[in-house]
Amino acid sequence: MESEEAGRGLRVSLFITCYNDTLFPETGKAVVKVLERLGHTVDFPAGQTCCGQMHWNTGYQEEGLPMLTRFLEQFKDSEVIVSPSTSCVAMMKDHYPIMAERMKDPKITAEVAAILPKVWEFSQFLTQKLGIEDVGAYFPHRVTYHASCHGLRSLHLGDGPQRLLRAVRGIDLVEIENLEQCCGFGGTFAIKNAEVSSAMLADKVRGVLNTRAEVVTGCDNSCLMHVGGSLHRQRTGVWPLHIAEILAGEE
Amino acid sequence: MSGAGLDPRTAPKFQVAARRLVGDAQMRKNVRHATNVIQTKRAKVVAEMPDWEDLRESGRQIRRHTLRHLDYYLLQFEKNCTAAGGVVHWARDAEEARQIVIKLVKQSGPQGESPTEIIKIKSMTTEEIQLNQALEEAGVHAYETDLAELIIQLGHDQPSHIVVPALHKNRAQIREIFQREMHLPGSDFSNLGGTPQDLADAARRFLREKFLRVKTAVSGANFLIADTGGVCIVESEGNGRMCLTLPETLISVAGIDKVVPKFSDLEVMLQLLPRSATGERMNPYNSIWTGVDKTAAGDGPRTFHVVLVDNARTKILADEEARQTLQCIRCGACLNACPVYLQTGGHAYGSVYAGPIGAILTPQLMEMHHAQSLPYASSLCGACYEVCPVKIDIPEVLIHLRNKVVKQQSSGLNILANPEVMALKAVARVFRSEAVFRIAQKLGRLAELPLSHKDSNGVGWIDWLPGMLGGWTQVRDLRVMPKQTFRQWFEAREKAGKKGAADGK
DSSP states (O other): OOGGGGGSOOEEEEOOOHHHHHHOHHHHHHHHHHHHHTTOEEEOOTTOOOOSHHHHHHTOHHHHHHHHHHHHHHHTTOSEEEESOHHHHHHHHHHHHHHHHHHTOHHHHHHHHHHGGGEEEHHHIIIIISOOOOOOOBOOSEEEEOOOHIIIIISOOTTHHHHHHHTSBTOEEEOOTTTTSOOSOTTTHHHHTHHHHHHHHHHHHHHHHHTTOSEEEESOHHHHHHHHHHHHHTTOOOEEEEHHHHHTOOO | OOSSOOOTTTOOOHHHHHHHHTTOHHHHHHHHHHHHHHHHHHHHHHHTOTTHHHHHHHHHHHHHHHHHTHHHHHHHHHHHHHHTTOEEEEESSHHHHHHHHHHHHHTTSGGGOOOSEEEEOOOHHHHHTTHHHHHHHTTOEEEEOSHHHHHHHHTTOOOOSSSSTTTTSOHHHHHHHHHHHOOOTTOOOTTOOOSHHHHHHHHHHHHHHHHHHOOEEEEOOSEEETTTTEEEEEESSSHHHHHHHSSSEEEEEEEGGGEESOGGGHHHHHHHHHHHHTSOSSOSEEEEEOSOOOSTTOOSOSEEEEEEEOTTHHHHHHOTTTGGGGGOOOOOHHHHHOHHHHHHOSGGGOSSSOHHHHHHHHHHHTTTSSOTTGGGSOOOOOHHHHHOTTOOOHHHHHHHHHHHHHHHHTSGGGGGGOHHHHHHHHHHHHTTOHHHHHHHHHHHHHHHGGGEEEOTTSOEEEOOOOGGGHHHHTTOOEEOOOSSOHHHHHHHHHHHOHHHHHHHO
8 A cells, every 4th residue: 555656646657458459449548547637647668569368378378478578678667557457467467477487587587576566457556556546537327346357366456446436426336246256258268168158157147137237347358348248249238348437437 | 977987088078068068957056056055154164264374374285295295105104004904005007006906805705705795985086096887897886875976876977076976966856866776675765755854864774784784895085194004084974984984894095195294284184174175164074093903892894905096196296387286185165166167067077076176187187198178177267276275276277287288289280280279379479569469450350340230329249250269259249349449549649749639538
């Protein structure tokens, strides 16, 4: 908790991640908007691509290694790094040290050790690094929060995201049943084990619908894309929306 | 699933077996109910322990330490067990273990004659080495005496859970199996009731006669205690205790990973195991015996054998990143917590070891020659690691094993037969350059164009994808890529001067 930093404008480097860059640019815009509204400046190292999660977790570990060195190169001068994706940040925190060890280069190991404490998941940056909950947002809708597994079990976000949401004016926040249960995405799992993934997804969608929320939010667009894909297929009218886009809402 | 047994060598791929099983509504309901009951009980008795995390850490350290010095503790166990009157046998693999047990069983009858029946305590290791089948072929019928194993055996079924093997069956189904299969002389089962008491009473009548008649028993072991040479089994029903005390000959089969250094280590293990396995503070029956009773009273079995089984465990031990697999104490908590197991039940894993621990243990027991689909039978959600009483980082081991599978698939000409390998290697090249990534983003937008439809809000969606990507669109739509990537927006905004663009979004 470093709430004293709330008053000082930080230079935040945004690691948007490959899929947010390509599929969810609105999330990135919302992150920029919230951070600037709070008095910080945002830069975007242009050479960034992917954290390496898909390759590493699917078993293509050798292919994942160059993505670590690219990340280090791109963000070596950053004061603080923020990323709106729990699974990518968890990938970095959990596996970059192992990857560095695998590369047997003490320089990379040292660089990873130095950079990781500067990396924050977006909601965690607000609640833990800045120590704030009310970001001055307005969002007059019924919303339920989906806790992504990596945010829950790897980053230990706890109720941080819910505290941010509760402070939003106009919001009607309702808790989903079985909050801690996986939605069934799991990256390539959704493709390789489509039947089981679909069955898991059915449980999660049932939970979302039972809340009668209009919007399902979370800190990871990959889970939201998964849940949202089913919500759209069934024409439920429920929308997935990244937490940053709610926190960017204004009257 | 019947008769032939769960054999990873012949089982279909996980995704193939799962496709059929997720259609079994009755099984899914039974699994959902049972895992939910056990999980709720576990959560309650874990929450009441203020030192639970310390206990987990102690459990991990005891198991880790033992595995690092496994040779020492196994020899110590052998020495102390032998001194107490037990006979220790060593089996390199399943085949050798089966032959040893068959030989010992055959010698165990009066005047060295072979008995035709034995009684058994629930044991995963004997399931692993497919002992019952081998005994049957050798003319010896094994009666399973654990209630759930009895249900499986009478139902010509296969275990679907390492602690609660019949968890995929409900009471009505169990009643039908008992009615059809028990054939008790003088008992009319046509109006057998369906309450737990009715079913337990039927099982008691069926089993009691076996306990009193059969003189040879086979068991597994929860723990082998190196400093005393003792063996420990915990259970809920007391049927195990019957098998440990009534027969003349007892043969215990145990993986070499089951050893703990000291009797006092049970202080940690017997707190972790029951709470994790069945949500009980303590098991109703905790049996520890050391060799045979040499006094005049001569209590219990006169002959006691321990068969120590390697069956690829030393190979697992040699793998630095995967060896934590052997820390497992078979509590089954990871199965109950797993959202994948919840949907498929245990049979999809094609192995007697199902669920997350099965997904890492089975392919390693097969030395990665079989069951290569199991490391992928997980969304890596981490619920298994969270509940593991000895802190096995199952997701990390899954990822490590996936790497081994990919290396197999990428070797030589295999790579050409595998579109996934080709695709992921190509994508990896894309991420190595920002310029190539930008081009790929553009090409992606073009490629998806013919597949997209506009919905009533004017947003483009894809509801069909070709090839392996079709798994996604079987139940999910996919939004098309927006016209502008984030980086394009950010660059345009930088160019235009920050202020205006941020406000205008």
